[in-house]
Amino acid sequence: MSYRIPDTFIAEHNAKLVSGLDEDYAALGRRLERSGVDIETVTSKVAAFAVAVPTWGVGTGGTRFARFPGPGEPRDIFDKLEDCATIQQLTRATPACSPHFPWDEVSDHGELAERAKALGVRFEAVNSNTFQDQPGQKPSYKFGSLTHSDKAVRDQAIEHNVECIETGRKLGSKALTVWIADGSNFPGQSNLNRVFDRYLESMSAVYAQLPDDWRVFLEHKLYEPAFYSTVISDWGSSLMAAQALGPKAHCLVDLGHHAPNVNIEQIVCRLIHAGRLAGFHFNDSKYGDDDLDTGSIEPFRLFLVFNELVDAEQRKAPGFDPAYMLDQSHNVTDPIESLMASAMETQRAYAQASLVDRAALEAAQEANDVMLAHRLLKAAFTADVSPILAEARRRGQGAIDPIAAYRASNYRAHKTKERPAVAGSSSGIV
Numbered sequence: 001m002s003y004r005i006p007d008t009f010i011a012e013h014n015a016k017l018v019s020g021l022d023e024d025y026a027a028l029g030r031r032l033e034r035s036g037v038d039i040e041t042v043t044s045k046v047a048a049f050a051v052a053v054p055t056w057g058v059g060t061g062g063t064r065f066a067r068f069p070g071p072g073e074p075r076d077i078f079d080k081l082e083d084c085a086t087i088q089q090l091t092r093a094t095p096a097c098s099p100h101f102p103w104d105e106v107s108d109h110g111e112l113a114e115r116a117k118a119l120g121v122r123f124e125a126v127n128s129n130t131f132q133d134q135p136g137q138k139p140s141y142k143f144g145s146l147t148h149s150d151k152a153v154r155d156q157a158i159e160h161n162v163e164c165i166e167t168g169r170k171l172g173s174k175a176l177t178v179w180i181a182d183g184s185n186f187p188g189q190s191n192l193n194r195v196f197d198r199y200l201e202s203m204s205a206v207y208a209q210l211p212d213d214w215r216v217f218l219e220h221k222l223y224e225p226a227f228y229s230t231v232i233s234d235w236g237s238s239l240m241a242a243q244a245l246g247p248k249a250h251c252l253v254d255l256g257h258h259a260p261n262v263n264i265e266q267i268v269c270r271l272i273h274a275g276r277l278a279g280f281h282f283n284d285s286k287y288g289d290d291d292l293d294t295g296s297i298e299p300f301r302l303f304l305v306f307n308e309l310v311d312a313e314q315r316k317a318p319g320f321d322p323a324y325m326l327d328q329s330h331n332v333t334d335p336i337e338s339l340m341a342s343a344m345e346t347q348r349a350y351a352q353a354s355l356v357d358r359a360a361l362e363a364a365q366e367a368n369d370v371m372l373a374h375r376l377l378k379a380a381f382t383a384d385v386s387p388i389l390a391e392a393r394r395r396g397q398g399a400i401d402p403i404a405a406y407r408a409s410n411y412r413a414h415k416t417k418e419r420p421a422v423a424g425s426s427s428g429i430v
């Protein structure tokens with residue numbers, strides 16, 4: 001029997017913290033009431049908020065220089081599911097995971113679906129992988145996949161995406177996320193126009209295989225591994241492609257996939273306006289696609305993104321139904337701790353953005369009262385909503401302090417015994 005943290009252990013851990021939480025929650029409730037905010041409304045919203053865990057994030061990640069594996073790492077998707085279930089058990093913010101194929105491939109998808117169900121984990125968007133060659137694979141992706149000059153390579157990449165849809169159907173997923181590494185490293189290496197045409201042609205073939213109730217998420221990325229140009233480099237290319245493909249195609253925003261200092265919240269706003277926001281891969285970065293923990297570097301930017309999301313939610317923007325996922329690489333921390341902290345940071349930004357006095361903000365904007373408008377946003381951003389997050393977790397039988405409870409449970413030590421290290425695990429490679 002593999003180790004799971006007993007629910008009784010979490011309850012006992014909470015018992016030590018509950019009186020402090022009650023005090024803090026009541027004090028925050030009184031504070032918010034003075035500004036016309038009902039704390040219970042915010043707590044219910046936070047409790048209903050969910051962000052999916054990337055299956056590739058529960059293993060220790062690495063850079064192109066090295067990977068330093070941690071103890072008790074998941075060896076396969078079944079181990080990964082256990083870790084995802086533990087993150088959900090403690091945080092109650094992550095009821096789903098987002099799988100990556102073929103990294104998570106198994107011989108029996110029925111068994112995988114059953115195991116996930118038993119652990120209480122759902123499958124969100126299925127990610128395809130045409131950015132590396134698999135052992136024994138003949139046509140190579142070295143020079144591209146869906147946009148390759150050779151039709152045989154394009155067909156192989158199309159087929160893989162169609163297989164991902166098939167697999168996803170068996171797992172109860174309703175979306176396919178496509179990120180391609182296609183692009184060029186040298187000016188002149190490829191024809192910028194032709195590769196985009198090929199992308200549309202290949203993706204049309206994938207799109208044609210989407211079930212009626214599915215969506216496809218197109219993920220753009222400015223650079224890496226193609227360093228001169230990528231085929232789907234930005235939200236403009238992504239939106240053009242989504243609009244050309246049809247109503248089931250939407251644009252996914254990975255926070256790390258933009259040029260430094262780009263106004264991501266404005267991109268989010270425009271995609272919502274177009275009715276094409278697929279959702280997010282949350283992470284944080286200082287320089288590029290760093291895949292650092294969400295909210296660890298620029299929490300204000302995360303808040304501003306959520307400010308747009310809450311604005312859209314409250315004005316009931318047509319077609320607004322974003323899928324929230326994390327996409328991170330944990331190189332120096334325990335991945336479970338990082339994912340828990342990151343899930344909580346998304347909840348924090350959501351709760352803070354829910355505090356914005358939108359009527360007052362609109363009035364200040366219309367009156368050109370710049371300072372007041374800015375102060376209204378800052379007031380929401382600087383509010384410490386931690387008691388709301390903790391209370392939402394406690395009500396859902398999660399841990400008041402997930403990281404402390406996780407450490408006290410010795411989960412990692414248990415897994416270190418259960419999971420002897422194996423070579424070649426796909427975990428955490430991003």
Ligand code: RM4
Pocket residue numbers: 100127179219221254281289327429430
């Ligand atoms: C990419 C991109 C994709 C992810 C891969 C592993 O940079 O963010 O979403 O699937 O990394």
Ligand code: MN
Pocket residue numbers: 179219254281327
């Ligand atoms: Mn991503």
Ligand code: MN
Pocket residue numbers: 254256257289327
């Ligand atoms: Mn990325």
